[in-house]
Amino acid sequence: MSLKSFFKPNCLEAGTDEAGRGCLAGPVVAAAVILPPDFKHELLNDSKKLTEKQRHFLRPIIEEVALAWAVGYVWQEEIDEINILQASLLAMHKSIDDLSLKPAHIIVDGNKFNPYKEIPHETIIKGDGKYLSIAAASVLAKTYRDDYMDKIHLDFPMYAWSKNKGYPTKAHRQGIRDHGITSHHRKTFRLLPEQLKLF
Numbered sequence: 001m002s003l004k005s006f007f008k009p010n011c012l013e014a015g016t017d018e019a020g021r022g023c024l025a026g027p028v029v030a031a032a033v034i035l036p037p038d039f040k041h042e043l044l045n046d047s048k049k050l051t052e053k054q055r056h057f058l059r060p061i062i063e064e065v066a067l068a069w070a071v072g073y074v075w076q077e078e079i080d081e082i083n084i085l086q087a088s089l090l091a092m093h094k095s096i097d098d099l100s101l102k103p104a105h106i107i108v109d110g111n112k113f114n115p116y117k118e119i120p121h122e123t124i125i126k127g128d129g130k131y132l133s134i135a136a137a138s139v140l141a142k143t144y145r146d147d148y149m150d151k152i153h154l155d156f157p158m159y160a161w162s163k164n165k166g167y168p169t170k171a172h173r174q175g176i177r178d179h180g181i182t183s184h185h186r187k188t189f190r191l192l193p194e195q196l197k198l199f
Contacts, residue, residue: 003044003132005037007107007122012067014103015133016092017110019047019141021084023166024176024191025159025184026149027073028084030091031140032099032106034067035133046128047138052146059143062136069136070098071144080188089114095137109134156182 006013018030044062047055063069072094074087082090089112096106096116106113106121109128113121124130128138146165153161159175159182166172166184168191176191185191 002040003135004130005035005039005132007124007131008105011104012101013105013107013133014068014096014099015107015109015127015131015135015137016095017047017108017128017134017138017141018088018091019138019145020166021088022168024168024172024186024189025076025161025166025182026152027075027145028079028087028091029071029073029141029145029148030088030095031069031071031137031144032092032095032103033062033069033133033136033140034099034101034103035062035136036065036067039065039132041132044132044135044139046126046135047142049129050139055139055143058136058139062139066136068099068101069140070095070100071140072096072098073148076184076186079186083188084186085112086114092116095141107131107134109138152184156184 014032014034016032020028072091074091079087108123111123113123127134149161149165158179160171164172
């Protein structure tokens, strides 16, 4: 099934999505993308269905052809303050804030969104597998977040973030058991199943 170009025809529509909600460490990252109405790419899909190589192949294509795109970050300290759902929605708002064009309509992956200014929006469950602009946003959010986790992995190799990107894998959790936590960890998350006192 090919992805649709837009939800609402004949208007400047932005798709937005986030990456990193389920991670134990690092920011939640969102992207917003406005694509030309005639844009098609046979490879573009929900970023979770693509390989890392495919995502990095698509990123410069998306950035080149998009009418506007932006990426927003909400860091672990703020995630701990406002909770991960609100942080995810805030990251989406930040990405929309930074678009060089103001959209007339916003389509959002998932079933939750806080209204953005006066712009109408539509939430779409599994929207990253249905609409090109949301899929493009999912690719940007995922690759920019992965790049950041690769960067901080250099300082904290014991958590294997270059492989798990902060998700709760066995290697990441073993790193927490062996070395405790870092300033990059989300302290309000259940970092270990056995709930050891970590800090």
